Amino acid sequence: MLPDRITRLQYSSGDLADQLFLSTSRAQVNMKTFLGLLIAFISVSGNENQEVILKGVSEQNILLPCSCSSRNLDKEVIWQIKETTVLHYQGNTSDVSASYEGRAEIFLTKNDSNCSLLLSNITLADQGMYKCNFHSTVYNQGYHHTEYNYAFIHLEVSVSYSICQKSGPGNDVNGNVRVFQCDVSRRHPEDRIDWQLDGQPLEKPSTTDATYIAPTGLHHLSSNLTMELNGNSEPKCVVKNPAISTSISYSCSKHTDPSIQDHTFVKSVVSSSVIVAVVLLLVFSLVLYHCQTSKRVTEEKRADVTTELWELNGSNHPKSKNLILVTAE
Structure with a gap:
């Protein structure tokens, strides 16, 4: 009886080991599933950077910082203010909204890890909460996945005044x-x-x-x-x-x-107008004088030639005979 009992115990121990192995395998599968869902959740929810508060002055330039190391180069980069797109970058091409045309510049063509935005000639309408959106590639133990990242920059714009205080x-x-x-x-x-x-x-x-x-x-x-x-x-x-x-x-x-400013301005405008008028009058006078002089010289030369011909024809000058002979021939 004892051997049979031992055999049955061994058999029962084997069943228990199999059950423990199956339970462990299920736990590993569930753990992998959980980790996969966690990674997917992180990838969708993104990594929120600390909010930055910047203060700019109207009619000046300001840089909105956004570091995008390990950026996925195949993904787009978008700058927004509230729900409005300021700049969309993808494939080395930037599309800027009409209100920021010529005033918004990104540096990704020079540095793939710098998603900062330069705003030029800012106004009061530019202040608000900006959002930098990009995707990064994360490598972990031979695997990689894409994370969605964003950063907030709050821009406050003030107006510059120059004050003169005196006695x-x-x-x-x-x-x-x-x-x-x-x-x-x-x-x-x-x-x-x-x-x-x-x-x-x-x-x-x-x-x-x-x-x-x-x-x-x-x-x-x-x-x-x-x-x-x-x-x-x-x-x-x-x-x-x-x-x-x-x-x-x-x-x-x-x-x-x-x-005084107004008087000086008007005086300068009047002075400039007078100078321009005088210069134009002098130029016109010189051109007219040149035309009249050229005409008078031409007429005088014609008169001299005519007089000389008449004198040659009416005298016994050898040249007149030659002229008559040439004419007769």
Whole structure:
């Protein structure tokens, strides 16, 4: 009985081993299936890069960075702002939307791993959330698959203003009561001049005048502030706009009185017109004089030849006989 029992036990052990082997195989298959689904999910969902916030200035250029190492060269690269396509790149060919025509440039023709976008002459309409879309090839233990990648770049655009701040008219430099004047060219109707002292807004009343500058199409803002100074700090004027952010620089080299600008502009135009008219008149006079002189010289030569012929025919000059003989022959 004992051998039979041992045999049966051995047989039972073999069945158990087979069952364990089958269970292990199923687990491996399920694990591979799970890993495959996970890879597929990662490939579809993509890798989100950290959002980048950039600040640009209107009428200047800015680079939107996007590194695309291991990029799949057979796949497209798309730059978007919201749902609008800015640039579509595939097969060394770039298609740019109409609003970015001539202002959007990508560097993939020079570097396959640089999907950055250069925007030129940006405006307030260019600000917003940009998205860089591309595909990369990932190699892992002899296998490779394609991942969908994207990066977000938030662009904020400010408007640049050059402010001239100087002493105002009637200013008493030696006294505590001072007059300050601020001049700036206004680009938007909502622009206004505010005064600050040590970074804090002043409630002191100030006068602001706006003058239209015809040649530039801008409006000149001039603000005067009169206040008593109790310390070493002086007020500073700034440009405020509730709808946009502003970028301010201080310089008086390009600021002059608008009325002088207009007068100078008109004067230069009139002077140029007068100079052109005088030059044209001189050229016309020289041409007319040359024509009249040529005509007079020609007539004088004809008259001299005619007179000489008559004199030869009416005299006994040997030449006249020869002429008559030649004519007779």
